[in-house]
Amino acid sequence: MSEAPQEAVTGILHPGTMGVTVGAACSGTVLWASEGRSDATRQRAADAGLVDVGDLASMVATADMVISVCPPHGAEALADTVADAGFAGCYVDANAVSPTTARKIGALFEDFVDGSLIGPPAKEPGTTRLYLSGSHAEGVAARFEGSALEPRVLQGGETGAASALKMAYASWTKGTSALLMSVAALAAAGLxxxxxxxxxxxxxxxxxxxxxxxxxxxxxxxxxxxxxxxxxxxxxxx
Incomplete structure (x- = not known):
């Protein structure tokens, strides 16, 4: 008789305003580490049904996948910490980093998926997408099927492709907005x-x-x- 498949166990770093909705949209058991986190973060995680394992070491020892959602400037340091803790599963960097940074982070892990989030916190379907690239992207996408967060695998996309898409999108939306505001304020000094x-x-x-x-x-x-x-x-x- 064959053994029943093990339930997916995902770790989320960290459940901020966006990250907590990513965790809530993920199937299976979703872990987080409360050590050093604020009371507001603890409450968000509890409201989303995330399982507190206390510290990072406990998370990486239990989860088969870890998803990083943090401020871009902290993405590399956080990945280094997870790698140093001995994580052997699939690491998903879903931060707004450059393709070069994504590839640098990917080199730390045997299994790595480059991700990018486009849209507001995923509280309802049809608002937010998680673009994924890399050889294990399909497995990551499967954990979000049918949820408020819509996964999109970039076919043939290598590590860095999802990050490049995010950079292009941000350049278009934020760049053009900033340019139009500058044009509107053309009479002002000091632009x-x-x-x-x-x-x-x-x-x-x-x-x-x-x-x-x-x-x-x-x-x-x-x-x-x-x-x-x-x-x-x-x-x-x-």
Whole structure:
């Protein structure tokens, strides 16, 4: 007779305003460590039904998956702490970090999934998505199926792909909002000039395409990245 499959046990670091909804949306048993956390965090975790195991060492010894949801500047240090504690399961970094940082964190673990959260805290379906990339992404997504948090696996996405998507999304939404607010306040003194200097450099890099029609996306991106630009007729410009 075959043994019954073991219940999934997930650890959540840390159940803040967003993190607690990630934990609540995850199937199976969800653990958290209250050591050093505030009374407000303790109450959020209790209201969400998370199981307090006291400290990080107890969490990593029990959970087969740990999900990190913390301020971006603390993502690397938190991952180092989990790795140093001997965690041998799947580590999911769902923080707003760069692809380079995601790959650096991923190197600490044998099983790693790069994640990015887009939307508000996942309190109701249809508002928030968890994008996932990496070889174990499907297994992570399975824990959120049918919940308020919608998992999306980036097919063929390597480690860093989900973080790149988050960076692109944030650049578009927050960047354009900041630019429009600066334009609206154009008569005010003391506005930062970084937007306009950056725009000038973008147009300078794309200057070779000024008279061109139908330039490929690949050539435009190469020019923006500072790679050798190409003429409109396809000849390399050095």
């Amino acid at each position: 930062p000039d970084g937007f306009h200097r950056a725009a000038s450099e973008v147009f300078e890099r794309l200057g070779v395409f000024k008279e061109a029609r139908g330039a490929s996306v690949e050539r435009l991106i190469a020019a923006l990245l500072g790679s050798p630009a190409t003429r409109a007729d396809g000849d390399e410009q050095v």
